[in-house]
Amino acid sequence: xxxxxxxxxxxxxxxxxxxTLSCRQTNSHNYMYWYRQDTGHGLRLIHxxxxxxNLQIGDVPDGYKATRTTQEDFFLLxxxxxxxxxxxxxxxxxxxxxxxxxxxxxxxxxxxx
Amino acid sequence: xxxxxxxxxxxxLSEEDFLTIHCNYSASGYPALFWYVQYxxxxxxxxxxxxxxxxxxxxxxxxxxxxxxxxxxxxxxxSVQESDSAxxxxxxxxxxxxxxxxxxxxxxxxxxx
Numbered sequence: 550x551x552x553x554x555x556x557x558x559x560x561x562x563x564x565x566x567x568x569t570l571s572c573r574q575t576n577s578h579n580y581m582y583w584y585r586q587d588t589g590h591g592l593r594l595i596h597x598x599x600x601x602x603n604l605q606i607g608d609v610p611d612g613y614k615a616t617r618t619t620q621e622d623f624f625l626l627x628x629x630x631x632x633x634x635x636x637x638x639x640x641x642x643x644x645x646x647x648x649x650x651x652x653x654x655x656x657x658x659x660x661x662x
Numbered sequence: 663x664x665x666x667x668x669x670x671x672x673x674x675l676s677e678e679d680f681l682t683i684h685c686n687y688s689a690s691g692y693p694a695l696f697w698y699v700q701y702x703x704x705x706x707x708x709x710x711x712x713x714x715x716x717x718x719x720x721x722x723x724x725x726x727x728x729x730x731x732x733x734x735x736x737x738x739x740x741s742v743q744e745s746d747s748a749x750x751x752x753x754x755x756x757x758x759x760x761x762x763x764x765x766x767x768x769x770x771x772x773x774x775x
Contacts, residue, residue, distance in 0.1 A: 553705075580761055589767065590767060591751060591765045591766055591767035591768045592706070592751065592765040592768075593765075594762060594763070597761060597762065599761060605761065607762070608764075639705050639706070641705070650708040650711075651706075651708065651763065652708070653705030653706045653707070654705050655703075655704060655705055656704075656705055
């Protein structure tokens, strides 16, 4: 079973604050993804990567940066957090391109005051 | 662009009822189609997928058949249980962009004993 972990599980920050969300997968998967989940919108892709040092823009990238430091680690950065970024964030990984299964982490709930 | 439309909001059923959650897609070619399930407090989990017209995917008593003619991939289960209560997401693999899934907005299934 694929293992994807996220930290922190919960985070509260203020408007304009700096937040880093972390994701680690231990299955040597090539692809990693960051999604946000909001009521009425489902899951929306923010950024993704197909290997260390690689970054690709998703569907809702504004206000977010990402960095893939190793095959295992993928970070999501909010440098000037806004209340509109209050959401539940999921990281996922998959061993190959889109045809394969994506394995999701448990999520990070972020509240921006 | 690619899109997925599924049954909106919540579906409420009693145990042993028949379940149908509708999913229709808009995309060129033959995108891979997926169903994911998300239990409370967890990340989404892959349920099954199909890649070709008339192909049936199935898992845990759930099934769906890829229908290119009606651009549909409806989720069905003959007899639901209370433990099936969850949010169900239909998704497609983007045909023009490698490595991305487009998710529907999700359908909450509540099964009453």
